Amino acid sequence: MSVQARAFLVVLDSVGCGGAPDAAEFGDEGANTLAHIAQACAVGRAEEGRSGPLSLPHLDALGLGAAIRLASGAETPGLDAKPTGLWGAATEVSRGKDTPSGHWELAGLPVPWDWHYFPDTNPCFEADLVAKVCALAGTDGILGNRHASGTLIIEQEAEAHARTGWPICYSSVDSVFQIAAHEEIYGLDRLYSLCRELAPYLHAMRVGRVIARPYVGNAEQGYTRTQNRKDFAIEAPAPMLCDWVSEAGRDVIGIGKISDIFSGRGISTSHKGADADLMEHLVEASKTAPDGSLTFANFVEFDSLYGHRRDVSGYARALEWFDSQLPRVLQNMRADDLLIITADHGNDPTWRGNDHTRERVPVVGLGGDAIGLRAFADVAASIAGHLQVKADGPGRSFL
Numbered sequence: 250m251s252v253q254a255r256a257f258l259v260v261l262d263s264v265g266c267g268g269a270p271d272a273a274e275f276g277d278e279g280a281n282t283l284a285h286i287a288q289a290c291a292v293g294r295a296e297e298g299r300s301g302p303l304s305l306p307h308l309d310a311l312g313l314g315a316a317i318r319l320a321s322g323a324e325t326p327g328l329d330a331k332p333t334g335l336w337g338a339a340t341e342v343s344r345g346k347d348t349p350s351g352h353w354e355l356a357g358l359p360v361p362w363d364w365h366y367f368p369d370t371n372p373c374f375e376a377d378l379v380a381k382v383c384a385l386a387g388t389d390g391i392l393g394n395r396h397a398s399g400t401l402i403i404e405q406e407a408e409a410h411a412r413t414g415w416p417i418c419y420s421s422v423d424s425v426f427q428i429a430a431h432e433e434i435y436g437l438d439r440l441y442s443l444c445r446e447l448a449p450y451l452h453a454m455r456v457g458r459v460i461a462r463p464y465v466g467n468a469e470q471g472y473t474r475t476q477n478r479k480d481f482a483i484e485a486p487a488p489m490l491c492d493w494v495s496e497a498g499r500d501v502i503g504i505g506k507i508s509d510i511f512s513g514r515g516i517s518t519s520h521k522g523a524d525a526d527l528m529e530h531l532v533e534a535s536k537t538a539p540d541g542s543l544t545f546a547n548f549v550e551f552d553s554l555y556g557h558r559r560d561v562s563g564y565a566r567a568l569e570w571f572d573s574q575l576p577r578v579l580q581n582m583r584a585d586d587l588l589i590i591t592a593d594h595g596n597d598p599t600w601r602g603n604d605h606t607r608e609r610v611p612v613v614g615l616g617g618d619a620i621g622l623r624a625f626a627d628v629a630a631s632i633a634g635h636l637q638v639k640a641d642g643p644g645r646s647f648l
Contacts, residue, residue, distance in 0.1 A: 253540040254585040256632045257578075257614075258490075259531070260352065260545075261571065263552035265595025265608030266338060268321030272607045275346060277595070280606035282556070283313070284323035285599040286568065289561045291326035297562035302327035305572040307579070308590070308613065312336020316611035319622065335617035337647070338609045339591065339625045346605045347423035349457040349482055351593025352510045352547070356490035357629030357642025364424035365455040371395040373420055378450075382428075385446050386416050393419040393429075398557060398603050403429050403464050403472050410434070416443065417462075422604040424457040429474075432463045437477055448481035458482045476523055480509035488641060490629040491515030494543045497638040502538060504530050504546035524550040524567075528574050535581035541636060547593075556596025557603045564598045579615070587616035587635045587648075589628060620647040 267281025289295045290303040305313060305328060312335070314328025320338035343350040343360040350360050367373045372394035382391055390413070392406040397419040406417045410431060417429040426447070430440045440461050448459040459481040466472035491501045495515040503511075505527050508519035520530040527548060534544040548571065555564035582588055595608030612620065612628065616635065626644030633640035634648055 254587065254635055254637075255538050255540065255542050255544070255583065256587045256635055257531075257535065257538075257544045257589070258355070258546070258628065258632060259588070259590045260355065260547045261551055261590065261592050262348070262547055262549045263556045263594055263596035263605065264568070264592040264611070265597070265606060266317040266320040266592075266611045267323055267595070268338070268609045269340065269607045275607035277346075277597075277600070277607040280595055280597040280600050280608055281317075281321050281323050282564075282595040282597045282606065282608060283317050283611070284321060284325055285597055286561060286565050287317075287325050287328055289599060290565050295562040295565045299562060299566050299569060303565055304569055306330070307572050307575040308568075310334070311590070311613040311615070312619075313611055313613050316613055320609040320611070332613075332619065335589070335612070335614045335620060337612045337620035337623055339612050339623045339628065340609050341594070341625050343625075345424065345457075346594045346607045347425070347457065348480075348506075348510060348593055349424075351610075351625070352507075353485055353489060354625035355591065355593065355628045356511070357493070357626050357633075357640060357644055358485055358487055358489045359626060359643065361486060362455055364457050366422065366424055367396070367420040367426075369396045369422070374418065381450055382416065382418060382443075382447060386443050388413070388415045390415050392417045395419060396421055399427060399429065399462055400474065400558070403462075403474070407431070407464075407466075407472050408468055416440075424455070425460055426451050426456055426458075427460045427462050429462040429464060432465050432475060432477065437463055441479055444479065444481050452483040456483070476521070478506075480506055482510055482512055484512045484514070489515075490632060490640075491543070491545065493633055493638050493640055494636060497636075499636065499638065500539050500542040502534050502542060502544040504534065504544065505549060506547050507545045510547070524548045528571075528577075532574075532577045532581070535578045543632065543636065552596050552605075556598055556605075559598045559600075559603060561598045582615055587632065588614040589616075589632070590614050591628060617648055623647055
């Protein structure tokens with residue numbers, strides 16, 4: 250490839266395809282986000298706001314259905330096109346099923362340690378940690394202190410938060426410490442400051458992310474999380490894809506929470522917002538991204554709005570929306586561009602609980618053909634090879 254070639258890496262957050270060989274170790278044997286959504290749609294169990302079999306003609310033409318079958322052998326009703334693009338599936342080796350683990354490994358760095366997880370007890374946080382939060386927040390206590398769905402715990406604790414000013418702190422099966430607070434009552438800057446000051450303490454414990462979860466509303470009208478979420482992620486111990494590209498003097502365009510995931514390292518420009526806004530940024534990048542650049546995007550709402558809430562219809566609608574928008578990107582691809590669409594983990598909306606699921610992920614796109622079963626890190630190696638920049642990770646290019 251010439252130095253004019255561009256690369257686009259698009260992560261559909263949580264859009265797994267089953268088949269992870271170690272799924273049973275995570276309690277997820279049999280989980281399959283895409284296959285189970287397709288099967289639910291085919292039998293009329295995903296009819297809210299949409300109807301009929303799952304319709305993803307553009308992703309399926311690239312090889313999505315074939316990738317699901319390769320990864321897990323699952324039936325994929327409605328996804329049976331003969332692949333015309335780059336297609337395969339990838340297996341994660343990092344001991345996690347969350348955002349940092351998946352994205353770091355896709356970017357060429359399997360996580361070199363075990364994350365710290367908080368127990369699913371009530372309370373779940375150690376007394377020393379609670380005291381640290383209170384000291385930084387200037388409060389006499391915290392609310393929450395348990396594993397919870399973010400939207401549910403806000404509904405449960407919002408009135409107490411408005412009355413006391415105490416931050417709402419919670420976790421999940423992932424290595425996260427999340428703090429929800431009302432943007433107007435508590436203050437957005439104050440919430441960011443609390444998370445920023447707390448992050449080094451938690452990162453030293455190997456907690457992957459401290460996440461600010463602001464919301465607005467009141468008891469009468471209900472509460473809504475805003476687009477001002479901010480992740481304070483632990484910094485990676487070694488260079489990864491964004492670093493490799495930026496150190497070669499190339500542009501790296503981050504779309505969605507990419508800049509947060511990589512602590513801003515190697516990112517030239519960053520765009521945030523709702524997924525509909527992020528699509529506009531991706532379409533614009535497909536038109537205007539400079540020669541030799543990497544555009545790295547994450548679409549989070551599959552995970553945050555539908556996977557965790559176990560909303561099969563909503564997840565199917567989101568997939569069909571993305572597929573309907575994909576031609577706007579494809580039409581701007583140059584002959585020497587590489588486009589890879591993949592995922593970071595699963596979040597099967599038909600599964601028990603409301604947490605991520607350990608799964609393989611599809612790898613489909615433009616710029617190649619069948620690639621078989623690969624490692625997550627092979628994605629980074631392939632993009633680096635395509636852009637002709639040095640790769641220092643363990644992956645092998647599939648191009």
